[in-house]
Amino acid sequence: MNFFERQARARRSSSRLIVLFALAVLAIVVAVDLMVLLVIGPRPGALLASTVVALAVIGIGSLFRIASLRGGGEPVAQQLGGVPVAEDTRDPQLRRLRNVVEEMSIASGVPVPKIYVLEQEAGINAFAAGYSTSDAVVAVTRGALDRLNRDELQGVVAHEFSHILNGDMRLNVRLIGVLFGILMIGIIGRKILLHGRGFRNSATIMVVVGAIAAMSVGSLGMFFGRMIKAGVSRSREVLADASAVQFTRQTAGIAGALKKIGGLDGGSRLAHREDAEEVSHMLFGDGAGLRGLFATHPPLLQRIQALEPGFRPEHLSRLQAQWLANPPDGLQEDIALGLVAPGEALPQVDRALAVTPPMVAAQVAHPHDDDYQRAHAVVAAISEPLHDIATHREAAMPLILGLLLDDDATVRRRQQVEIAARLGAAAADHAAQLRETQLQDLHPMLRMPLAALAFPVLRRRPRPQLESFLDTVHAVVHADDQVSLFEYCLGRLLEVQLREALDPARYIRFGRRKPGNVKQEFATLLAVVAQAGNPGDRAAAQHAYLAGMQRVLPRDHLPYAPPAGGVQALDAVWEPLDALDPLAKQVMVEAITAAVSHDGRISVAESELLRTICGVLHCPLPPTLEQLPH
Incomplete structure (x- = not known):
């Protein structure tokens, strides 16, 4: 199954989600009407009112939650306590994570996603969230950073990139929004019951009884919500494991991460259990302790055996005993494993x-x-000073503009005038200086990856600054009325990705x-x-x-x-x-x-x-x- 077939499957899954949601809503409305029927009898007006109210509560709940997720993946990461990883971080664990994500991004041809760490989570877990590749977020737990070596971290990140590339994360974010609606009646009942304690008058007793009835209906919503998530998620997790192996061409990384989940006390559980329940379908491992029909992931041993058929339960028991005495340290394991060679050099510019x-x-x-090896080679070929410039807040814009400056001195001066008029003389001088010192002899294959590295810094700018920057890019590209294909494509790609990042729900x-x-x-x-x-x-x-x-x-x-x-x-x-x-x-x-x-x-x-x-x-x-x- 290739990318286009997976995209078509994702679209069909979206349609199935709508059907399943409609059936769940129908079941909840019927349950509400039955309760009204039992309490006040067969009164058509009351039954119509209860139907309308139930539909309104579900609809408003879903619309509210969908609206709260318009920012794409970031609201999900922040809800779970995620902390963004700075582009210029010098922390060894965070630098290792950023390197893995950047190389994976370049290897797969998508913008570098925003990277978050769930600092309060000791379990080993991760997720990808967002509507498109331009607003995607990859988040990993602190436990994953501490316990996984680079190969294992690479396997987990490759698993999440599979969700990004296959359209899974878009469906997963939608699922959070629509399922919130069918839980709304139960949430309202729980809130009423919580605030109704301590009162003893008859009206309050009736309210509490109503709250209990609402919670009963809510349990039906919880049942359907868990069933929908399990049905959508389980097969996708199996495919994402397989895609990660296909991507990295080795099973040891992702299998090792799964073994550590099974062998360590924290496993993949998240401390924020209520939030974990809401996002359980998008996590790398089971974060909410769901089992049986409600399990969003295949059994852990089954996932490991799909990667290593000879693995047995007693092997996991031995690992548990070993790690109980001496918990694994990811960075120390990296030292023991040694560094991986960057792979094949970049091809010659004139090579066919x-x-x-x-x-x-x-x-x-x-x-x-092969692509991951080349991505590693590409990142290694970008000098450290140039990499630092690409990830520096104040230098990212001049760097992109420097890539667009023309070889002809007359045209270049005209472009600098356009930059100075919009972003100031300092930005124009900085762009020219970067072109002369860093970019003039840059290999053509490094231009787009360099822009990809700068993308996370660019999208953090306020909307007015991004609008001015995009206007400047347009002016620089059209300064001589002879737009080259590279100038046009880089400018257009920047505009598409930045505009999607500004308003991801539109795409x-x-x-x-x-x-x-x-x-x-x-x-x-x-x-x-x-x-x-x-x-x-x-x-x-x-x-x-x-x-x-x-x-x-x-x-x-x-x-x-x-x-x-x-x-x-x-x-x-x-x-x-x-x-x-x-x-x-x-x-x-x-x-x-x-x-x-x-x-x-x-x-x-x-x-x-x-x-x-x-x-x-x-x-x-x-x-x-x-x-x-x-």
């Missing part, structure tokens, strides 16, 4: 890569161990359009890509264009007509193409790949072009498109 459209489509949001829908509904948009995109890959050679560009169109619209005849506006013509295609059905997006990626690889090979620059286009259209690609030899 052999790819095929199905191969690239299969890599979308489906990184392998939660799966598309439903078919290729036949966006024919002209496909023609424009493929014409621009073909022209950019074959400048000055109209025949080769036309051949590339037709190769792409044959993939996506084989029965339609849309002649090659490169738009007069060049790359800026793409402004009109992003929204319609991003609204494509997930499986149609797979065809789209294959079509773009066919256009850039019409001669059987693509350059490193073209592979970066492909990655940026796919990033704008929410189809994240790994750092490079070929596979390392095994």
Whole structure:
């Protein structure tokens, strides 16, 4: 199952969630009506009123909780006591976590998510939350940082990235919102009962009786809520374990983390039990102690045995005895294991890569161990001073602008004027200085990863500053009225990701359009890509264009007509193409790949072009498109 099939499955799961929620609401309304029927008899007016009130309470509860989660993953992390990890942290454990997340992000082709640590949680657990890759949060417990070595931490983070890439976290956040509604009647009853204690008059007794009845109905809501979460979560956890192994290409990491959950007293339990119940379906391990039909995760031993078939219960007992006497220390285990080599060096700028459209489509949001090795190599290739600049609050904006400064001195001076007019002379000078000292000889494959490292710092800026920054990026890109494809794509990618981070709840829908509904948009995109890959050679560009169109619209005849506006013509295609059905997006990626690889090979620059286009259209690609030899 590839990325596009998993996206289609996630959309179907969303539909099933709506059906299950409707059935749960129906059951609760029937239960409320039965109680009214038992208390006051068959009065149609009273039954209608009870139905309306029950529906209103459920609806208002769900809408309220959904509204409270409009910020994406951050409200969930903060609710559980999460503390953000600073980009420039020097704490060894936090630095190790940030390195793992950054490398995983670069390997999978998505923006670096916000990183939180649940400092008060001694158990080993983690979760990913958010509506899109641009507002995603990855949170781990303090117990995971203390007890897991780097391989195990990598396995846990890879598991959570699977949820990010597969669309699971979007469904999980929605689930928190909708299920809150069916718990509302029970919550109201519990609050009334709590505040009704100590009173003895008859009216209060009637209120307490009503509260007990509401709590009884609430228990029905709790039953349905737990059943829905268990049904949605269990199979996804199995798939996420398998994806983590496929990503890191080793079972020892995630299996080791699961063994430590089973072998240590704290396990994966969260101290905040009520909050743990609400988010139980999105945790790496069982955080709320749910069992049987309500279990949101497969049995721990079953998960370990799926990774290591020879593992037996007595092995876990021996580990429990060993760790009782000498609890594991993740950092000390890292020292004993030694450092991992960064992997293969970056390819030469003029090197051509052999790819095929199905191969690239299969890599979308489906990184392998090769990609993780390359991500490690990419991060290692970024100098420490440059890495520090990317994660520094005051330097991130000048760094991005420095990447966009032109080689031509006249154009560059014009761009600096635009920067100074919007962000001040100091920012313009800083951008120019970074270009001259740090960025001039930067490998092309490091530009987008460097921007990805700066993204977490950028999105923490206030909205007015981000608006000014995006306006500055636009001005710098258009300073000479000759927008290169790299300038355009970097600017557009920044705008998409930052705007999604500012208002994540607006970007939660799966598309439903078919290729036949966006024919002209496909023609424009493929014409621009073909022209950019074959400048000055109209025949080769036309051949590339037709190769792409044959993939996506084989029965339609849309002649090659490169738009007069060049790359800026793409402004009109992003929204319609991003609204494509997930499986149609797979065809789209294959079509773009066919256009850039019409001669059987693509350059490193073209592979970066492909990655940026796919990033704008929410189809994240790994750092490079070929596979390392095994």
